[in-house]
Amino acid sequence: MDDLVATLALSAGAVLALLIATWLVSLKLRDVSIVDVAWGLGFVVIAWVAFASGNGDFGRRSLLAVLVTVWGLRLAGYIGRRKLRHPGEDPRYGEWRKKWGDRFWIVSLINVFLLQAVLVWIVSLPVQAASARDGGLGWLDAVGLVLWAVGLFFEGVGDAQMARFKADETHRGTVMDHGLWRYTRHPNYFGDFCVWWGIGLIALSSGAWWSLVGPAVVTLLLTRVSGKDHLERAMAQRPGYAEYVARTSGFFPRPPREEARPPR
Template identity: 55%
Template sequence: MSAYAWSAFAVGLGWAAATALATMLVTFAIAVRRGVHRVVDVAWGAAFAAVALVTFAHAYGAGDPWRRTLVTVLTVVWGLRLAAHIARRGRGHGEDPRYAAMLDRARGSRNAYALRKIYLLQGALVWLVSLPVQAAQYAPAPLSALAVAGAVLWAVGLFFEAVGDVQLARFKAVSANRGRIMDQGLWRWTRHPNYFGDFCVWWGLFLIACDAGLGPAAVSVVSPLVMSVLLIKGSGKRLLERHMAQRPGWAAYAARTSGFFPRPPRERP
């Protein structure tokens, strides 16, 4: 059995960094032209898809073709679905309040501040979080049951993300629901089905990297750990719930519904 292609992986890290940076710089140029920086959220998923495709091409001949294809397809499907969803959701809207508040703190050029604090930071995160996708590309060993388990966990995550997003969009499309708390479908089982789905997606991709060997697993474990912190303690769940806490009925909903991991709702708060 051939050894893991560490030298090719090291070069691939550079290609992945260049891809993430190029994606964010192109997005920055589009945002400046439009005068709206919320487009960077669309680029988040697209950047992961781009990194997966570039590393897939670079790893040709170095890694098992089935693992390379599996991890690339899963990442591209997840990334492009997320990008398309965010693009549809933001169509016709102005600047995202989060970015507007951030840019109000800028000293000097708002665009230069946005480049440093939003685009370059997100480009670095794309490179870091995509480590399992990169690491899985360069292992010559054939697929095992661990990769299958990773793909199943990824599928669970995509289901929660996609179905949760569709259910929320339909709920918001009804004018009578304006200002109300979404507590139907998957949202009865967890207050954040989309964030829980994202959590499962990246732990699933990490399992595929683990299938590539102990070394790739050790290199890439930082990815799902960082995503877990961001989703639960960082810019995901914590910030959203701080905003949602002002809505009528939130306290009762939070008392009966799981904060992250799905479970049946409590009968009484």
């Protein structure tokens, strides 16, 4: 228990330091949206803090550190490259900046950076908990690894397909419905879901069942808070989107529904 408490405390301090440092950079750049890059990096920091501070099974600690690092660096790199191609602050934060004026600096610290630090810490509870527990790798760890790999595939391939789609000017104003996007409207969010439930299964294999609150929280974020529902509200008025919604799964992949045929 002492090892777990130390890991939880050290992880909280590390991710808090990262997000406050990112906030300070955002003040200099006048760009709060750099927090999106820090999101993935925060998990990587926690994974290695947990690896170093935990005294649990070395194989499981190593596996979790590698899995989170691969996922987190891929995500941070993807968002970072996208931001370099399209510099400037996300319009959502621009609206906040206008609304709060001179108080925006403290609003952004509390409502964006500190909030994300807390969320990263909660979502990564399986990594922290499993790193402090003994017991060798087993079949449930293997299932978690496979689920993680499925998630990384959906997330990475889905992001790449969307990037190519947006790079073609002829697609401006149209709806992406090819590749993985033919089977789910959000392959990248579904991928995140699989990644974190895969990591959750690895933690469950160690006996840390309570840490599944992390994957549960990320599922809520992806489906009800800042992910799927938020994006679909923004896309609702795009031509062809209603038809895309009617034939394509909202989250879990499945073959598209057949389009209704006009009566003869």
